Amino acid sequence: MINKILKKRILIPGRVSELTIYAPHIAEKARPGNFAVLRLSEKGERIPLTIADRDPENGTIVIVYLVLGKTSALLDTHVEGDVILDLCGPLGKPTEIKKQGEVVCVGGGTGIAAMHHIAKGNFEAGNEVTSVIGARSKDLLLFKPELEKISSRVLIATDDGTVGHKGFVTEVLQKYLQNNSSVSEVVAVGPVPMMKAVAKVTAPFDVRTMVSLNSIMVDGIGMCGACRVSVGGEIRFACVDGPEFDASRVDFDELMTRLCAFRDQEMLSMELFKKSEAS
Amino acid sequence: MTTKRKAKIKPRIGMPLLDPLKRARIFSEVSLGYRAEDAVLEAKRCLQCKKPTCRKGCPVEVDCKSFIRMVAEENFREAFRVIKDTNSLPAICGRVCPQENQCEGTCKLRPTGQPIAIGRLERFVADNFYARTSCEEETGFMECLLPDENLKVAAFGSGPSSLTLAGFLAARGVKVTIFEALHEPGGVLVYGIPEFRLPKSVVKREVDSLKHLGVDFKCNFVGGMSVTVDDLFADGYKAVFIGVGAGLPKFMKLDGENLVGVYSANEYLTRVNLMHAYRFPEYDTPVPKGDKVVVIGGGNVAMDAARTAYRLGASSVRVIYRRTKGEMPARREELEHALDEGIELEILASPLSFAGDANGKLQKVTLQRMELGLPDASGRRRPVPVDGQTFELETDMAVMAVGTGANKVLTQTTPKLKLNNRGYIEVDPATGETSMPMVFAGGDIVTGAATVVQAMGAGRLAAKEILGRLKKS
Ligand SMILES: Cc1cc2nc3c(=O)[nH]c(=O)nc-3n(C[C@H](O)[C@H](O)[C@H](O)COP(=O)(O)OP(=O)(O)OC[C@H]3O[C@@H](n4cnc5c(N)ncnc54)[C@H](O)[C@@H]3O)c2cc1C
Ligand SMILES: Cc1cc2nc3c(=O)[nH]c(=O)nc-3n(C[C@H](O)[C@H](O)[C@H](O)COP(=O)(O)OP(=O)(O)OC[C@H]3O[C@@H](n4cnc5c(N)ncnc54)[C@H](O)[C@@H]3O)c2cc1C
Ligand code: SF4
Ligand code: SF4
Ligand code: FES
Numbered sequence: 001m002i003n004k005i006l007k008k009r010i011l012i013p014g015r016v017s018e019l020t021i022y023a024p025h026i027a028e029k030a031r032p033g034n035f036a037v038l039r040l041s042e043k044g045e046r047i048p049l050t051i052a053d054r055d056p057e058n059g060t061i062v063i064v065y066l067v068l069g070k071t072s073a074l075l076d077t078h079v080e081g082d083v084i085l086d087l088c089g090p091l092g093k094p095t096e097i098k099k100q101g102e103v104v105c106v107g108g109g110t111g112i113a114a115m116h117h118i119a120k121g122n123f124e125a126g127n128e129v130t131s132v133i134g135a136r137s138k139d140l141l142l143f144k145p146e147l148e149k150i151s152s153r154v155l156i157a158t159d160d161g162t163v164g165h166k167g168f169v170t171e172v173l174q175k176y177l178q179n180n181s182s183v184s185e186v187v188a189v190g191p192v193p194m195m196k197a198v199a200k201v202t203a204p205f206d207v208r209t210m211v212s213l214n215s216i217m218v219d220g221i222g223m224c225g226a227c228r229v230s231v232g233g234e235i236r237f238a239c240v241d242g243p244e245f246d247a248s249r250v251d252f253d254e255l256m257t258r259l260c261a262f263r264d265q266e267m268l269s270m271e272l273f274k275k276s277e278a279s
Numbered sequence: 280m281t282t283k284r285k286a287k288i289k290p291r292i293g294m295p296l297l298d299p300l301k302r303a304r305i306f307s308e309v310s311l312g313y314r315a316e317d318a319v320l321e322a323k324r325c326l327q328c329k330k331p332t333c334r335k336g337c338p339v340e341v342d343c344k345s346f347i348r349m350v351a352e353e354n355f356r357e358a359f360r361v362i363k364d365t366n367s368l369p370a371i372c373g374r375v376c377p378q379e380n381q382c383e384g385t386c387k388l389r390p391t392g393q394p395i396a397i398g399r400l401e402r403f404v405a406d407n408f409y410a411r412t413s414c415e416e417e418t419g420f421m422e423c424l425l426p427d428e429n430l431k432v433a434a435f436g437s438g439p440s441s442l443t444l445a446g447f448l449a450a451r452g453v454k455v456t457i458f459e460a461l462h463e464p465g466g467v468l469v470y471g472i473p474e475f476r477l478p479k480s481v482v483k484r485e486v487d488s489l490k491h492l493g494v495d496f497k498c499n500f501v502g503g504m505s506v507t508v509d510d511l512f513a514d515g516y517k518a519v520f521i522g523v524g525a526g527l528p529k530f531m532k533l534d535g536e537n538l539v540g541v542y543s544a545n546e547y548l549t550r551v552n553l554m555h556a557y558r559f560p561e562y563d564t565p566v567p568k569g570d571k572v573v574v575i576g577g578g579n580v581a582m583d584a585a586r587t588a589y590r591l592g593a594s595s596v597r598v599i600y601r602r603t604k605g606e607m608p609a610r611r612e613e614l615e616h617a618l619d620e621g622i623e624l625e626i627l628a629s630p631l632s633f634a635g636d637a638n639g640k641l642q643k644v645t646l647q648r649m650e651l652g653l654p655d656a657s658g659r660r661r662p663v664p665v666d667g668q669t670f671e672l673e674t675d676m677a678v679m680a681v682g683t684g685a686n687k688v689l690t691q692t693t694p695k696l697k698l699n700n701r702g703y704i705e706v707d708p709a710t711g712e713t714s715m716p717m718v719f720a721g722g723d724i725v726t727g728a729a730t731v732v733q734a735m736g737a738g739r740l741a742a743k744e745i746l747g748r749l750k751k752s
Contacts, residue, residue, distance in 0.1 A: 025505050039462055045554065045563035046462070070563055086462040088499035218554070218564075221460045221501060221688050223470075223526035224546035230537060235530050240688055254537055257639035261539045265565035272560055 003084040006060060011142055016066050016110060017076060018052070024059030026051070026089045032097065032121030033212065033244055036063065036089030037220040040074050044085070047071045048217045048239070050114035050189075051090060052143075061089075064113030064142065070269040077277075091220045092243050095210070097121045100184040102128040104176065105151075106169055106198055108190025109135055112142040114212060115189040122187075123150035130155065130176065130183075134169035134194075138162035170197040177205045185210065188247065192256050199247035209247040213238045215255060216262070230254050288391045292321040294399050296616075303620035304590055306474045306557060310374070310612075313403040315353075322350035325395050328387050333397060336385030338736045339365045339372075343382055343397050350400055359408040362401060363419030367446040368439060368735060370481050373402025375472060376732050377610045413491030416484075417446045424452030426493040430749055431516045433458065435502035435689060438466025439731045440522035440722030442485060443738030444745075449492040451746055456516075458500040460688070463553060466524055468731070470553040471545070473583050475590070476613070479552075503692030508718055517752075518717045518745045521696075521704060522738065525723035527684040531575075535633030536679075540641025542567060544576070544584040544680035551587055569676025572596045573644055575630055576680030577607040582614060584678040585622045596622050597672065601629040601649050601662040627651075627662065631669060633677060643673050683728050690724075703727055711741035719745065 007020035026036060030051045039046045053062035067076050078084070095118050103122045107115030112133050123129050131147045134157040141163070147154050155172045156164025165172050169190075177183060186209045188198040195211040202209040215227040215238045222240035229238050230251035236242060295311040296302075302309050313321065325347045333343040342361050349358035362369045378384070378398040386394035414423035430453045434441040437459040445455040463469050465482045490496065500506055508519050528543035530536050547567070550556040556566035572588040574581050577600035589596045598617075600607055603626045607614055618624070628646040635641050648668035651660035685702035697705045697714035704713055704720040711719045721737025723729055 025500070029505060043555070043562045086499050088460065088462070088501060088505070090504055091501065218546060218549055219461060219470075221526075222686060223528070224549050225528040225530070225543035226546045228530075228537060235532070235537070237527075240691075254639070257539060258537065261567075262565040265559065269560050269563055269565070 001083060003087045005078055005080055005082050005084065008078070008080050011064070012140055014067065014076070016064060016140075016142065018062060018064045018113070019078070020060050020062050021084060021087065022059055023061050023087055023089075024056075026087070027054045027056045027059050027061050030054045030061060030090040031094030032117040033092060033095030034090035035092050035220075035243065036061070036087055037091060037217065038075075038084050038088070039086040040071065040078075041085060044074070045071050046086075046218060046220065048091070048214075048220055050117070050212070052113040052117050053120070054117075064110060066110040069266045070273045073270065073273055088220065092239060093241070095121060095187070095244055097125045097127075099126045102130065102180070102183050104130045104132060104173065104183050104186045106132045106173055106186060106188040106190070106194075107143075108133070108169055108188075108194040109140070110142070111190030111194070111212075112147075115187065116143045116146055118187050118189070119147060120150050128152050132157070132169050132172050132176065134158065134172075134190075136160065168197065169194065170201045173198065174201045177202065177207065183207055187244075188212075192252055192259065195247065195250075196252035199250065199252070203248060210244045211247040211250060212243045213245060213250065213255060214243070215258060229258075288388060288393050289324055291324070291393050291396050292317045294396070299616075299619040299621075302475070303586075304592070306590055308478050309475050309616055312406055313399055315403075315407070318350055318400055318403040319353060321396050322347045322400060324388075324393075325351065326387060332385045332387055333382045333395070336380075337382045338730070338732045339739060341366050341369075341382065341397075341401070343395075346404065347395060347397070347400060350404060355404055355408055358404045360419035362404060363417070365739075366401075366732075366735070367417060367443045367739075368485055368731070369401045370405035371439070371468060371477065371485065372732050372735070373398045373400075373405055374477050374481070375610070377730060379611050381732070413488040414450060416488040417492055418450045420450075423450040423492060426454040427452050428454050429515075430454055431456065431514075432518045432520065432745060432749075433511045433516045434520040434522055436460075436466060436521070436523040436722070436724075437464035437486075437496065438522055438524050438722055438734060439468060440734040440738035441466075441520060442489065443735040444520050444522070444721075444742040445489055445494045446492070447739055447742035448746060449489065449494045453746065453749065454493060454495075456495040456497060458502055458506060459496065459498045460501040461553065462498050464496050464498060466522075467526075470549045471580070471583070473548065473552055473587055475586065476583065501688060503689035508693055508715065512717075517749055518719065520738070520741050520745070521689060521713070521718065521720040521724060522722045522734070523686045523689050523724045525683045525703070525728045526686045528679065529682045529684055530679055531630065531681060533630060533632050535635060535641070538633055538635040538641045539639050540567065540569075540635070540675055541633055541677045541679065544574075544580045544678050545683065547584055547678050548580075548587065551591070557587075557591060566591065567676055569593050569674075570595075571672075571674045572676045572678070573625075573672060573674045574598045574678045574680055576600065576682075577602065577609060578680065579609050579613060581678075581680035582609045582617050582622075584680050586617050586620060588676065588678065589620060589622060593676075597625050598622060599625045599628050599630065599646065601627065602651065602659065603627060606659050625672075629662065629664070630677075641675055641677060643671050644677055645669055645671050683723075685724060685727070701727070710744040711737060712744065717748070
C-alpha cells in the first residue's frame with residue numbers, strides 16, 4: 001500500500017529514526033538533493049524531510065528524522081505497517097552532479113542522512129568522495145557504515161572526542177583542504193551554524209561550495225514564499241530554486257532568524273502533544 | 280434610455296448579510312444569499328431585452344436572460360439547467376465573479392446604476408437546487424455516459440480550469456484523472472479564497488460530484504516531479520491538460536522584506552485556509568498573530584488577507600494601495616464589506632522599506648506618498664512618487680499582496696513546453712493547445728492571475744477540443 005512504513009530503524013532512541021516507506025512514484029523519480037513533504041493527520045502540519053536514499057526496484061524511499069517538535073514527535077509514534085497520510089515528492093532541485101574528480105561531503109547531525117544521498121550520487125557518477133561527518137558524540141554518528149562503502153575516506157569529528165577529531169567538522173575540513181588542493185567541490189548539509197562555518201572555511205580555497213538550506217516551508221511547491229532566503233542579495237525560494245545554493249552567497253544569519261519565527265507556537269504545540277501522550 | 284424610464288427602474292434587491300459588527304471577527308460566510316421571494320422579485324426586474332448584452336459580458340456566456348426568466352417564473356430547476364449548460368461551477372461563480380466588470384457590467388440596466396443582480400441570482404439557483412444525480416449536478420441533465428476506461432485524459436492542478444475540464448469530459452464518457460500537488464483539491468478556491476467569502480463546503484460539493492462522475496483525484500502528485508507529461512502518454516493517456524495556476528508570490532525587493540513579520544498573502548492565506556491555522560493549536564500549523572497589520576496591494580487577495588487578519592484579532596488593519604479607491608481592482612462588494620467591517624485604507628502610498636528590532640522582527644514600514652500622473656498602458660492613471668514625502672507606520676505584521684507569477688515547478692521540468700518571456704505557457708487561443716501536441720493548458724498559468732470564470736472558460740475550451748479529437752480518432 002502506498003505510503004506504508006515498511007521498516008523502522010531506531011538510530012538514536014527517542015531522537016533519530018530511519019523509515020523505509022513504500023512510495024514507488026517517488027522512488028522512481030527521486031534524485032540526490034530532493035526532499036518530500038509529509039502530513040500525518042487531518043489536523044497536521046506539512047513538514048519537509050530529505051530523501052536520504054531510494055530503491056526504485058522495491059519502490060521505497062528512506063527518510064531520517066530528528067525529533068524536534070510536535071510533528072516529528074508524532075512521526076516517531078509511527079511503527080512498521082503504519083501509513084503516512086500525505087507524502088508528496090520528490091521536491092526541490094536535485095543536486096547538480098557531474099563527473100569532476102574529488103568531492104568532499106560534509107554532514108552534521110541528522111544532516112548526515114541527507115548528505116548520504118548526495119555522496120552516493122557523486123560516487124555513482126564516478127567521483128572520488130571524501131566524507132566528513134560530525135556529531136556530539138560517537139553514538140550519534142549516523143550512516144557511518146553506509147558512507148564507508150562509497151567514500152575513499154570518512155573523516156570524523158565529535159564534540160566530546162569519543163571518536164575522531166575532538167571538535168568541529170569544519171576544523172577537519174580545513175585541514176583536509178589545506179593538504180589536498182585537488183578537491184573540486186564541497187557539499188555541506190547540517191545545522192545552519194555548521195553550514196555557515198563551512199562557507200567561511202572554504203572561502204579562501206576558491207572551491208565551489210554548496211549548502212542545503214532547511215528554511216520553514218508550507219507547500220514546498222513555490223506558492224507561499226515562506227521558504228525564501230537571500231542568496232547574493234536576491235530572494236530565492238528554497239523549495240523550488242533550491243534547497244541547494246552557493247554557500248558563499250547565502251545570508252545565513254537571516255535564515256537563522258527566520259527559522260525561529262514560530263518558536264512560541266511550536267513550543268505550545270509540543271507541550272500539548274506531550275500532555276496528550278501522557279494521558 | 281430616457282429619463283422617464285430610468286425613473287421607473289426599481290432598485291436591486293439587496294442580499295441579506297451578516298451584521299458587520301457580528302461578522303468582522305468570525306469566519307462564517309458574510310453574504311447569506313437570496314431567499315426565493317427575493318430572487319423572484321429581482322428576476323422580475325429584468326427587461327428581457329430583445330438584444331441582451333449581459334451574456335456577452337460573461338466569459339463562459341451564461342444565458343442570463345433565459346435563466347433569469349425562469350427564476351421569475353419560479354422554474355428554478357430549469358434555470359439551473361440553463362446555467363449548467365455553459366457554467367459548471369455556478370455556486371462558486373455567483374459568489375466570486377467580479378460581476379461589475381462582467382455580466383452585470385454589460386447589462387442594459389447598468390447605466391441606471393441598478394443592473395440585474397445576475398451573480399446573486401446565479402448563486403441562489405445553484406445553492407437551492409438539489410441535483411438528483413451527480414450528472415445532473417455537473418450538466419443539468421439526468422444521465423451521463425459512463426466513463427470509458429480506455430479514453431483517458433489527465434489534468435495537472437485542481438483549480439477551476441481543471442475542475443471544469445474534468446466535469447465536461449467526464450459527463451461525456453471520458454475517464455479523467457486530476458493530479459494535484461497539495462493534499463486537497465480545489466486550487467485557489469481552497470488555499471486562497473477564505474471561508475467567509477466562499478465556504479469550503481461549496482467547493483467540496485463540486486469536487487464530490489466530479490468524483491461520483493468517475494473523476495479520479497490524485498493528491499500529493501506534483502506534475503513534472505512525481506509524474507511527467509511523457510509518463511502519462513506512455514501510460515495510455517490521450518491528452519493532458521495543464522492548469523497549475525500562477526501561484527508564485529511576488530515581492531518588491533525592499534529592504535527588510537525578509538524580516539520575521541513580513542509574509543506573502545499566499546503564505547498567510549494558505550496557513551489559514553488550507554492548513555486551518557485559524558484554529559491553532561487544535562490544528563498544528565501556526566499563524567502569525569498581527570496586532571497592527573498592514574496589507575500591501577488593492578486586489579481581492581489584499582482584501583482577503585486584510586479581512587482575515589482582522590478576524591484573527593488584529594486591533595487595526597490598514598490596506599496600503601498606491602492608487603486611489605476607485606482604481607482598486609478588488610470586487611466592489613468585497614471592498615465595501617471590508618470597509619464596513621473596519622478595515623482602513625491608506626491610498627496613494629507605497630512601501631519603501633521595512634525595519635525591525637534586534638531580533639529581526641518587523642516594527643515599522645516606511646511609505647512613499649504617491650499622486651496620480653498620466654494614464655499608463657492599462658488606461659489607469661499612473662501613480663508617481665511625491666518628492667520628499669515619506670512617512671512611517673508602526674506595524675508588527677505586513678502582508679504582501681502585490682501579485683503572483685507563473686508557477687514554475689511543472690514548466691521548469693517540462694522543457695518541451697513553449698513559454699512566453701514571463702514564464703507563462705503559450706497556447707493556441709482557438710484550442711488551448713500548447714507547443715506539445717495533445718497537451719493543453721489554461722487558467723492562470725496561461726493568462727497570469729485572472730479570474731475563476733476565465734479559468735473555467737479555458738478549461739471548457741480545451742475540453743471541447745479534446746473531446747472533438749478523441750471522437751475523431
Ligand atoms: C528541504 C528540507 C529538508 C529537511 N530534511 C530534514 C531531514 O531529512 N531530517 C530532519 O530531521 N529534518 C529535516 N528538515 C527539518 C524539518 O523539516 C523540521 O525539523 C521539522 O519541520 C520540524 O517540525 P516539528 O513539528 O517536529 O518541530 P517544530 O517544533 O514545529 O519546529 C522545530 C523547528 O523546525 C523548523 N521547522 C518548523 N516547521 C517547519 C516547516 N514546516 N518546514 C521546515 N522547518 C520547519 C523550525 O526551525 C522550528 O523552529 C528539513 C527541512 C527542509 C526545509
Ligand atoms: C486570495 C485570492 C482571491 C481571489 N479572489 C477571486 C475572486 O474573488 N474572484 C475571481 O474571479 N477570482 C479570484 N481570484 C483568482 C482566481 O482564484 C484564479 O484566477 C483561479 O483560481 C485560477 O484557476 P486555475 O485553474 O488557473 O488554477 P488555481 O486555482 O491557481 O489552482 C492551481 C492548482 O494547481 C496546483 N499545482 C501547481 N503546480 C502543480 C504541479 N506541478 N502539479 C500538480 N498540481 C500543481 C496548485 O496546488 C493549485 O491547487 C483570487 C485569487 C486569490 C489568490
Ligand atoms: S459566470 Fe460569472 S460572469 Fe458569468 S453570468 Fe455567472 S456571475 Fe456573471
Ligand atoms: S441585459 Fe440586463 S436587463 Fe437585459 S436581459 Fe440581460 S440581465 Fe436582463
Ligand atoms: S515552501 Fe512555499 S514557496 Fe517554498
